Amino acid sequence: MTGEPRVLRDELLCEGRRVKLYRRVVSAGDAEVEKDYVAFGESVVVVPVLEGGALVFVRQWRPAINRWIVELPAGRVELGEGVLEAAGRELEEETGFKAGALREVGSFYVSPGYSDELIHVVVAERLVAAKAHPEPGEVLSVVVMRPEEYLSRVGRESLDLKTVAAIHLYLGGSR
Amino acid sequence: MTGEPRVLRDELLCEGRRVKLYRRVVSAGDAEVEKDYVAFGESVVVVPVLEGGALVFVRQWRPAINRWIVELPAGRVELGEGVLEAAGRELEEETGFKAGALREVGSFYVSPGYSDELIHVVVAERLVAAKAHPEPGEVLSVVVMRPEEYLSRVGRESLDLKTVAAIHLYLGGSR
Numbered sequence: 001m002t003g004e005p006r007v008l009r010d011e012l013l014c015e016g017r018r019v020k021l022y023r024r025v026v027s028a029g030d031a032e033v034e035k036d037y038v039a040f041g042e043s044v045v046v047v048p049v050l051e052g053g054a055l056v057f058v059r060q061w062r063p064a065i066n067r068w069i070v071e072l073p074a075g076r077v078e079l080g081e082g083v084l085e086a087a088g089r090e091l092e093e094e095t096g097f098k099a100g101a102l103r104e105v106g107s108f109y110v111s112p113g114y115s116d117e118l119i120h121v122v123v124a125e126r127l128v129a130a131k132a133h134p135e136p137g138e139v140l141s142v143v144v145m146r147p148e149e150y151l152s153r154v155g156r157e158s159l160d161l162k163t164v165a166a167i168h169l170y171l172g173g174s175r
Numbered sequence: 176m177t178g179e180p181r182v183l184r185d186e187l188l189c190e191g192r193r194v195k196l197y198r199r200v201v202s203a204g205d206a207e208v209e210k211d212y213v214a215f216g217e218s219v220v221v222v223p224v225l226e227g228g229a230l231v232f233v234r235q236w237r238p239a240i241n242r243w244i245v246e247l248p249a250g251r252v253e254l255g256e257g258v259l260e261a262a263g264r265e266l267e268e269e270t271g272f273k274a275g276a277l278r279e280v281g282s283f284y285v286s287p288g289y290s291d292e293l294i295h296v297v298v299a300e301r302l303v304a305a306k307a308h309p310e311p312g313e314v315l316s317v318v319v320m321r322p323e324e325y326l327s328r329v330g331r332e333s334l335d336l337k338t339v340a341a342i343h344l345y346l347g348g349s350r
Contacts, residue, residue, distance in 0.1 A: 018211055019211050034192070036193055062288065074288070075288075107333045108333060108335065109240055110285065110286050111337070114215065116239050161284060161294065164340045172329070
């Protein structure tokens with residue numbers, strides 16, 4: 001191999017409302033290789049912990065998979081926003097809870113085969129109930145469940161990948 | 176709300192080599208809502224278990240994130256292929272190991288906010304070393320590590336989301 005792989009250039013293939021599709025041209029070994037990927041950027045998933053240890057989830061109808069799914073609150077880090085700021089905003093929009101304390105516990109690449117998304121896991125504590133105000137078109141309701149109960153469904157139904165990993169990270173750190 | 180949300184139609188925005196971007200028009204509540212999503216389909220992530228309990232990973236340079244990352248072997252379920260068949264193929268292509276036993280232990284939606292990808296977690300055992308033959312442009316090498324060692328890095332560096340969830344699922348089921 002002749003040196004480390006490196007990005008030569010990006011070509012915009014097309015632009016959706018929230019997602020852009022690029023073709024990335026890469027020098028790998030002796031060859032130029034083209035790889036398509038989705039530019040999404042950074043995101044947050046929030047682990048909102050109630051007194052007593054139950055977590056706040058959202059049950060949400062997701063157009064991309066055409067079904068209902070229970071997830072932790074999550075969303076994109078918007079331009080100019082910090083990670084904790086985004087976490088607090090998404091938590092309040094989706095669940096109506098304001099957090100008295102937010103801390104990042106880790107981050108993951110969501111799907112490095114075709115997406116640049118990096119998701120930050122943020123634990124939210126000292127929750128105070130306010131009022132949810134989902135974005136237009138978001139169909140969701142709040143579900144309160146112990147983390148072990150959510151994890152007990154793994155293997156029996158198709159769960160949300162980030163939610164499972166975030167709960168494990170939270171439980172691992174709080175033990 | 177007037178009934179369950181439902182998909183009215185899909186409009187193809189553009190087509191990359193392996194990824195298609197669609198605009199999905201949905202009836203949600205009283206409104207029509209448009210949501211862009213990536214059509215990727217089904218995929219597999221393989222947990223290859225060696226005698227003694229260490230796992231086989233691949234260290235891979237990923238164009239989408241422009242960096243090296245250690246992941247479990249993974250890839251798409253191709254048209255006409257079964258889940259276990261895809262798992263065996265990806266395992267052999269990426270690591271050179273053939274599996275004597277393959278079993279699915281669960282599945283996850285990878286990023287239901289903007290992707291339809293459903294990933295199946297397959298445990299591979301009774302491994303026999305053969306010869307790796309990565310796809311053109313794949314830059315990777317094999318890494319053998321105990322699962323606890325991989326998980327110990329969580330929170331200190333940005334790891335691969337599916338790999339972390341698959342290891343937890345494997346460890347949870349094998350205890």
